[in-house]
Amino acid sequence: MATFLLQEHKIKPDEVVVSILGTAGMRKVTGVNQKEIYARAKEAVSDNNFEPGEFRTISGQEEGVYAWVDVNYLNGTLEKKKKKTKGIIEIGGSSAQIAFATDKTKHQDDNIMSIKINDVNYNVYAVSFLGLGSNDFNLSITEKSEKDFCYPKEYNENNISGNFSLEKCSAIVDSILTQFPNLKKITQNEEFYNSEFFAISGLYQTLNFFGVKDEDKTGLTNKIKDLCKKDYPDIVIYSENRDRYNTFNKCANAVFANELLFNVLNLPSLHIKAVKKINNTNIRWTLGYAILSQNR
Incomplete structure (x- = not known):
């Protein structure tokens, strides 16, 4: 769906910055596990040719x-x-x-x-x-x-x-x-x-x-x-x-x-x-x- 919309508006994926931010549920996850989750998320974003932004858990x-x-x-x-x-x-x-x-x-x-x-x-x-x-x-x-x-x-x-x-x-x-x-x-x-x-x-x-x-x-x-x-x-x-x-x-x-x-x-x-x-x-x-x- 996202790819289709980008194509419709003639926007290349590498022109789009994608950030993934965790909230309260992620605040319960250990630092080590958070790091692994965000690493995989960032990899998925890069694999789809988007520009990686921020990958972290925000504070309350x-x-x-x-x-x-x-x-x-x-x-x-x-x-x-x-x-x-x-x-x-x-x-x-x-x-x-x-x-x-x-x-x-x-x-x-x-x-x-x-x-x-x-x-x-x-x-x-x-x-x-x-x-x-x-x-x-x-x-x-x-x-x-x-x-x-x-x-x-x-x-x-x-x-x-x-x-x-x-x-x-x-x-x-x-x-x-x-x-x-x-x-x-x-x-x-x-x-x-x-x-x-x-x-x-x-x-x-x-x-x-x-x-x-x-x-x-x-x-x-x-x-x-x-x-x-x-x-x-x-x-x-x-x-x-x-x-x-x-x-x-x-x-x-x-x-x-x-x-x-x-x-x-x-x-x-x-x-x-x-x-x-x-x-x-x-x-x-x-x-x-x-x-x-x-x-x-």
Whole structure:
């Protein structure tokens, strides 16, 4: 497919730079194994006559900054005249990222990355939490003795006998979130509470599944209560017009989102909006990487 498109536009493969960047999943892989994987990937790129670019695992901070750049580029807030930008809260499979603009500098906080786009300087506070991705977080829940309270009734698989309780599931989720004390440090930044955020990736999927666009804690809590009190087969039917991927985890994911956004981060009402696309373009951190690569 790629070769066909290049031929159609009369572009030679050796004029195309191909980079392969790993994220949270690769951060779990040993350095030796990473080196071998990237060596083979680079060899495959060269064998297909493309120009090899970067082959490495990016840091969580980089991932957050790239997503921030992507969102604000698509939103039209990275022009030559500096505008108020949006923050991002992203939940992936293995990690979660939070990023927003700040007036502070890297000398004041190691979580700040300074970048330049269109001759405008930005300081971006970006943090990543390995283990707070949806897949890893759900695995942590299943390791708890009271895990059944995070799954709907009549779900009886994977050593789980669903018996959903919002109160008890919230307590389980909170016990996991307390293992990430740096989450609270984010809230010490004045810019955090002055920012509006886009919920992207897995967080978008969760909020969208429950019909949440830009509601506050009360709105999300009520929707969790209304849907998760249903039996699992009824939730499966509900999911047919939405997202059917891992339906059994939807209630656990929603409680996770609720506790993270409104109890730990204490986001003010209407400061977050679930977004999949901006100006009809899917959100992908890879575009942010490409933009920063061009502005080096």
